[in-house]
Amino acid sequence: MTDLSNAYPTHDPAWVQQMHADHYLQSWLKQGGKPRVIAGASGSWFWDTGGKRYLDFQSQLVNANLGHQHPKIVQAIKDQADKLCYIGPAMGSDVRSELAAIMNEITPANITSTFFTTGGAAANETAIRLARHYTGRTKIIARYRSYHGATGGSLSLTGDPRHHLTRADMPGVVRMLDPYVYRLPTGHSDPANCPVAQGGPHLEELLMYENPNTVAAVILETVVGTNGIIVPPDGYLQSIKETCEKYGILLIADEVMAGFGRTGKWFAVDHWGVQPDIITSAKGINSGYVPLGTMSVSTNLHDWLRNTPLPGGLTYAGHPLACASGVAAIRAMQEEGTLAHATAMGEIMRSELHKLAGKHPSIGDIRGLGMFNGIELVKDRETKDPLVPFAAKGDDAKPMSDMMGYAMDQGLYLSFFSNVIRLTPPLNISEEDLMTGLERLDRTLDIADRAIEG
Numbered sequence: 001m002t003d004l005s006n007a008y009p010t011h012d013p014a015w016v017q018q019m020h021a022d023h024y025l026q027s028w029l030k031q032g033g034k035p036r037v038i039a040g041a042s043g044s045w046f047w048d049t050g051g052k053r054y055l056d057f058q059s060q061l062v063n064a065n066l067g068h069q070h071p072k073i074v075q076a077i078k079d080q081a082d083k084l085c086y087i088g089p090a091m092g093s094d095v096r097s098e099l100a101a102i103m104n105e106i107t108p109a110n111i112t113s114t115f116f117t118t119g120g121a122a123a124n125e126t127a128i129r130l131a132r133h134y135t136g137r138t139k140i141i142a143r144y145r146s147y148h149g150a151t152g153g154s155l156s157l158t159g160d161p162r163h164h165l166t167r168a169d170m171p172g173v174v175r176m177l178d179p180y181v182y183r184l185p186t187g188h189s190d191p192a193n194c195p196v197a198q199g200g201p202h203l204e205e206l207l208m209y210e211n212p213n214t215v216a217a218v219i220l221e222t223v224v225g226t227n228g229i230i231v232p233p234d235g236y237l238q239s240i241k242e243t244c245e246k247y248g249i250l251l252i253a254d255e256v257m258a259g260f261g262r263t264g265k266w267f268a269v270d271h272w273g274v275q276p277d278i279i280t281s282a283k284g285i286n287s288g289y290v291p292l293g294t295m296s297v298s299t300n301l302h303d304w305l306r307n308t309p310l311p312g313g314l315t316y317a318g319h320p321l322a323c324a325s326g327v328a329a330i331r332a333m334q335e336e337g338t339l340a341h342a343t344a345m346g347e348i349m350r351s352e353l354h355k356l357a358g359k360h361p362s363i364g365d366i367r368g369l370g371m372f373n374g375i376e377l378v379k380d381r382e383t384k385d386p387l388v389p390f391a392a393k394g395d396d397a398k399p400m401s402d403m404m405g406y407a408m409d410q411g412l413y414l415s416f417f418s419n420v421i422r423l424t425p426p427l428n429i430s431e432e433d434l435m436t437g438l439e440r441l442d443r444t445l446d447i448a449d450r451a452i453e454g
């Protein structure tokens, strides 16, 4: 008989919490917290060991684009595990080649080949290294309101406060302002006359100081995710791309969050017909069931790489389990009409949010594309004074953290950054679940209204 005397009591949620607090290091947080212990998940819902159900209005880390436990993805992982769990990146593999071919199919026409990584940071890391080798230049221009990952280079490109926290300091990063139409740079009120919101003119000015011949690439989140769901005005990305082309600078579109249907198209660049030189992605490619990221490059770059080694590599590049899940997820999205559904649900969501704005004076701005939405909360709509300061923490962020806690008690899983609540449910959420979430959000927003009433 098996001796179970040393077996851990993993069935006991209190034990799971204690070990989490004592021996597990949690990303980005102070350690020692005891989390909710999750027992299972299905579709847009997950539940804890006490049986309480939560509607996932975040899609976890904005990656569960097809919700939880999608049967086609789960089956593909099982089938691949039976067949071949791992084979080195230089070997041929059916699912690896199939996913590469699908990526060629769904990315913009100029993008034809893909390097598979273990996530978004590694994709961005490889992209900037490739841009530096290809151009022979070192500087990379990135924006303030951005998150590009937690490796040395990607974190140095990241403009959000975690950049300071971690002292990431890869040399050669130049910062650019964001096309944040709700809060234009001081002195500007009209995006059409604002060089930053137009894109190219602001970039030109920076290049005048930096010397364009020293700049390898501009990297940007096509639609900013973590830092507050910022959709660029029409014409912005085209203008940035034209300026890059003028100086032989590569454009890297970080679509780690915005890609794979999140905005209602395969990639957010598709909304504006822009063809970047490199697209990085991860998350929604396989709804996060197995770690997977991509760096997809233009034919020009691919041709150059026929004579120059790729400046990067990973033990798990093109991992068969990840590729199988990616193929299954993309095929499921095609078969199930996920992009059209996300577009329709996004429109319903924003129209319902506008109704909520009629009730909640704390709602200052509603913005988004497809199922990539956010509401920005203010003390006063006229002055746009934010409900909490930029990157507020602790007591300064209290109304926001109170709302997250209350929503969780109501069975609604939300997230925020500064004074913005991000609303990014699974793309295949039912209209009924969407409305349930919005009703719970409605009650949650009373907390913000009370905070501004004093």
Ligand SMILES: Cc1ncc(COP(=O)(O)O)c(C=O)c1O
Residues within 6 Å of the ligand: 061, 118, 119, 120, 121, 122, 124, 147, 148, 149, 150, 221, 225, 226, 254, 255, 256, 257, 258, 282, 283, 293
């Ligand atoms: C836009 C963007 N880029 C890169 C990353 C990093 O991806 P990963 O955590 O898979 O390394 C993220 C993660 O949230 C992201 O949102």
